[in-house]
Amino acid sequence: MSPEELAKGDFQKPFTKSVLHAGAEVPSMLSAVGQNFQDERFNIYRNNIFAGLVQAIADGYPVIRRLVGDDFFRAMALEYARNSLPTSPVMMTYGASFAEFLESFEPVASLPYLPDVARLEWLYSECFHEKDSAPVTMEQVLEEAGGDIDSLVLRYHPALRLLGSRFAVLSLWNAHREDIADDQVEMPDIDAGEEILLTRPGIGVELRWLETGGLGFVRSLQQGETLGNAAEKVMQQYPDFDLQKMLVVLFESGAITGFSMQDSSSG
Numbered sequence: 335m336s337p338e339e340l341a342k343g344d345f346q347k348p349f350t351k352s353v354l355h356a357g358a359e360v361p362s363m364l365s366a367v368g369q370n371f372q373d374e375r376f377n378i379y380r381n382n383i384f385a386g387l388v389q390a391i392a393d394g395y396p397v398i399r400r401l402v403g404d405d406f407f408r409a410m411a412l413e414y415a416r417n418s419l420p421t422s423p424v425m426m427t428y429g430a431s432f433a434e435f436l437e438s439f440e441p442v443a444s445l446p447y448l449p450d451v452a453r454l455e456w457l458y459s460e461c462f463h464e465k466d467s468a469p470v471t472m473e474q475v476l477e478e479a480g481g482d483i484d485s486l487v488l489r490y491h492p493a494l495r496l497l498g499s500r501f502a503v504l505s506l507w508n509a510h511r512e513d514i515a516d517d518q519v520e521m522p523d524i525d526a527g528e529e530i531l532l533t534r535p536g537i538g539v540e541l542r543w544l545e546t547g548g549l550g551f552v553r554s555l556q557q558g559e560t561l562g563n564a565a566e567k568v569m570q571q572y573p574d575f576d577l578q579k580m581l582v583v584l585f586e587s588g589a590i591t592g593f594s595m596q597d598s599s600s601g
Contacts, residue, residue, distance in 0.1 A: 384412060384415055384416070387411075387415035387419075387420070387428070388408055388411040388412050388415055390425050390428050390429060391411040391414060391415065391428070391429050391432060392407065392408065392411060394428075394429045394432075394455065394456070394459055395407075395429070395432060395452055395455050395456075396455070396511075396512050397451055397454075397455055397506070397507050397510045397511065398432075398436075398448060398451055398452055398455065400510045400512070401445070401448065401451065401506075401510055402442065402445070402448075406441075410439065410441070410442070413439070414429075414432060414435045414439075417435075418431055418432075418435065426459070426463065429456070430456060432452050432456070433449040433450070433452035433453045433456065434449070436448045436449045436452055437449045446501070447499075447501035447502075447503060447506065447524055450497070450499040450500075450501055450503045451501075451503050451506055451507060453497055453499075453503075454497055454499075454503050454504065454507055454530065454541075455507070457495040457497055457532055458495075458532060458539055458541070460493075460495060461493045461494075461495050461532045461533070461534050461539045462493075462534060462539050464491075464492045464493035464534065465492050465493075467491050467492055467493075467591045468591060469491060469535060469585075469588035469589070469590055469591055470585075470590055470591060470592060470593070471585060472581060472582070472585040472590075475488075475585075475590070475593050478593075479593070479595065482595065483561055483562070484560060484561055484562025484563075484565075485560055485561070485562065485595050485596045486560060486561040486562075486593050486594075486595065486596075487555075487558060487559075487560055487561075487593060487594045487595070487596055488555050488561065488584075488590050488592075488593050489590070489591050489592040489593060489594075490555075490556060490589055490590065490591065491533060491534070491535075491588060491589050491590070491591050493532075493533060493534040493539075494531070494532065494533050494589050495531075495532040495533075496529075496530065496531060496532070496549055496552060496553065497529075497530045497532070498527070498528075498529045498530070498549045499527060499528055499530070500525070500527040501524055501525065501526075501527065501528070502522045502523055502524055502525070502526045502527070502528050503528060503530070504528050504530045504541055504543060505522035505523075505526070505528065506521075506522060506524070507541070509521065509522060528543060529543065529544040529545075529546065529548050529549040530542070530543065530544065531543075531544050531548070531552070531583065531584075531587060531589070533587040533588050533589045534588070535587060535588025535589075536588070540587055540588075542583060542587060544580070544583070545575065545576060545579065545580065546572055546575075547568045547571060547572035547575045548568075548575075548580055548583075550567070550568055550571075551564050551565070551567075551568040551575070551580060552584070554567055554568070560596050565577050
């Protein structure tokens with residue numbers, strides 16, 4: 335096969351099929367370009383491709399890896415890679431569907447919290463790589479609002495992420511971070527559900543627990559609800575919801591980047 339024929343792409347489809355599917359025959363055209371590809375040599379190349387994909391998953395999900403053990407994790411990640419090939423050349427986007435894979439992966443059915451831990455790890459990565467935006471302080475907003483906080487419509491940092499789980503996924507994440515020694519790991523009460531806020535006020539990601547109702551409150555605000563309307567909704571369901579405490583968390587975490595005032599005449 336000539337370089338011109340290769341450039342036309344006639345080589346790419348059969349080569350891709352062979353390299354990404356275990357057991358597929360070595361492309362016959364490889365010998366035509368003067369490369370002495372034995373089956374063993376091509377398998378090494380194929381294995382290196384999947385080793386890279388497995389490593390990408392391992393890098394993105396260090397807490398999952400620690401929870402299940404390195405050997406099991408790599409076998410699990412290989413199964414994922416074989417069924418979920420990259421769709422983008424940007425490898426930091428690879429592994430977005432890992433949580434969904436875990437939900438249907440029978441060998442981890444006895445660990446039902448794993449998918450939500452994976453979701454937290456993926457949100458951490460998204461938060462870390464999001465664009466920057468300067469936060470505002472509560473004092474700035476209150477001063478400009480002139481006391482009419484009910485009409486406030488808040489704008490959020492693009493890195494803000496939220497997760498609600500029926501499991502203690504942030505507690506689990508904290509207990510199994512890579513900087514925690516094995517003899518310091520303590521398992522939390524797994525069935526204690528948590529609501530989690532992820533922000534990046536500076537160069538590092540911060541994770542915080544929200545009180546019950548906080549998740550719905552912030553999501554209402556993200557959808558354009560005024561502060562007054564969002565507070566009324568959450569307090570109807572959770573009468574003891576501490577609005578002041580929630581606002582302190584949002585502003586201290588750098589989650590708020592601006593605001594507007596809804597005209598009372600517009601409803």
